[in-house]
Amino acid sequence: MTFPDGPPASSAPMSQSLDSQKSAGVDDRITVRLGPRSYDIVLGRGIEDHFGGFVRQLVPQAATALIVADEHTQPIALRLLSHLQACDLQTGLAVVPPGEGSKSLAQLSTLYDALYELAADRRTPVIAVGGGVVGDLAGFAAATYNRGLPLIMVPTTLLAMVDSSVGGKTAINHSRGKNLIGAFHQPRGVWIDTAFLDTLPTREYRSGLAEVVKYGVIQDAQLFALLETEGNALQSPRAPRLPQVIARCCRIKARIVEQDELEETGLRAILNYGHTFAHAFEVVGAADQWLHGEAVAAGMMCAARLARRIGFLTEPDLLPRQERLLQAFQLPLAPLAHWNVDDLLAAMRRDKKALAGRLRFILPRQTGEVHLVSDVPEAEVRAVLTEATIV
């Protein structure tokens, strides 16, 4: 799968990605061009003081706003709330328990209640302050309350910054399927303050690096090479190169979403590299509580092994390179041995990308190039799920 106009970002040297757009505290600004649904991703470090102005620009006529956070991001949310109140926005705060369990109809209902109590109208923004869970849940509430409220994403995890806060996917979970209930609802703006990463638990931060590696494999060989040389430094959220890396990931995602907003052509599906496996790991291995990026890391390894096994991979070196990188980030490289392979296969057949129960995977051909492959023989998938496991 390649872009008609060549790769979107990899043609520019990394050192040039900080350009002349700098303004008060903001280091970078990436526009996601979707016609009437276009929006900016604003990126900087320690830019909290500008948050009120950012929101006011997006919803100049709003009288009220709702911030959604979890218990971990509540301190950040409270600071942002005071900035909004200084801008004459009557702001409510809804706090949900941390973790995947909050992506439920029950928690969704508490957000509807909070919006009702706030007397939210069509101009009231929902502001998601947190990681993927808060963004997905608050995003779905914004997509569906009054048939759609403005949504502002304030990702506080690396994973949310490079992936889930951009592109308009919102969702909650069904008892038997992750993200089974959701909507496409683009945000009005995305606010990335990398200072929020300083207090992120190391394991959470590393989980986000899995999605960064993903962008290298699916689209950007130069980014992949940079990760290999800067891998050690990038293990700290204070790495000087990190903002550039995040911006580069956001640009790749923006260009893909612009061309396939609703995941119809198959292009957007490449963002799900490793994810068919990963979702199965998260469902079947729920008790083992892997973070999403951990599941994606093991999922990408399975996808690469599957590509090699069926003769799809033309760059044999990709597999050991990807393995070394994920290992450096201390991410899992295979599923756990005690997960039942039949259960994993059943979960994959339920994946949203599956059609009539047939398995479809995003498989790499070489670094920077992946394809959607249908009708992979089940025996090959089964072999991959057993050839390497973690005991």
Add this chain to the structure above:
Amino acid sequence: MTFPDGPPASSAPMSQSLDSQKSAGVDDRITVRLGPRSYDIVLGRGIEDHFGGFVRQLVPQAATALIVADEHTQPIALRLLSHLQACDLQTGLAVVPPGEGSKSLAQLSTLYDALYELAADRRTPVIAVGGGVVGDLAGFAAATYNRGLPLIMVPTTLLAMVDSSVGGKTAINHSRGKNLIGAFHQPRGVWIDTAFLDTLPTREYRSGLAEVVKYGVIQDAQLFALLETEGNALQSPRAPRLPQVIARCCRIKARIVEQDELEETGLRAILNYGHTFAHAFEVVGAADQWLHGEAVAAGMMCAARLARRIGFLTEPDLLPRQERLLQAFQLPLAPLAHWNVDDLLAAMRRDKKALAGRLRFILPRQTGEVHLVSDVPEAEVRAVLTEATIV
């Protein structure tokens, strides 16, 4: 509010609305032009045998389908189900209790379960067989399962045929607000078989006539005049003119939705003539169990009285003409006297069309022309709510 190109349908004489598009059992076909989301409304009488072909054309690759019905429409749903199975579609049936109470998160959840049990994939259509409640609920499930499944509307009430099945509004209720949770999700097709009306309770049928009158007032003076001359005949669902009247309403709605799909410009809002009052009647008077069309009839009378009171109405005759017509259809002409006026006003301020608590109404200037009017003094609204009531 007028159309840039003049009224959409009223320029064609009623007798010409049955045109050369007739094909096997189908008397009329109206296209809603929304670019990639365009779809047809197919209309006829006793056309059940063609249903399988209609669905197959819309979702040629689907392996499964889910029909949603309530206890009243279950017999129709079972017949349609057998037509689909004859077309090689593995079809499930979900039956919800009749009535507004089914537009709940709890019933929504049962539809998600049914889709999961069916192993629905992105091609699986949700087919709503029923009135507004079934259409709104099944439509919202289709809008949100897997981030969007194809939706096919089979309205079985007059109200659903002329209004709720066309235009993509889907919703469930919040404990304190009607349609507070929802999404815009256009159907792939709408199937109107007027024979379904033969078994509709008379009160339900008359409730639908209120929405027909609405189209006359908001957009189509010719339709309004026809209703005045044909009013007696139209009290039976077997009236020969009825299919033409339904088609004309659908055309008006289609032309409005085409120009303001997401209710952004204010044009689509004119479809809510009478509805700000009506929603308040339905919330505050829930115990009195008015049908939606009954609330709309009384709401239109209140809106017309409000327009006269504030000097907005330029055709004084509109008010008695609308009153005579609604009375002929045995619809209520005012709110019940025991409803608390403060409660009604509070409910109106929560209306989705309200902004920052200010009241906004669709008010008639003359037959066929209404406008969105902001900042109506509360005292005038209060006066209208008390000047005429039903004891």
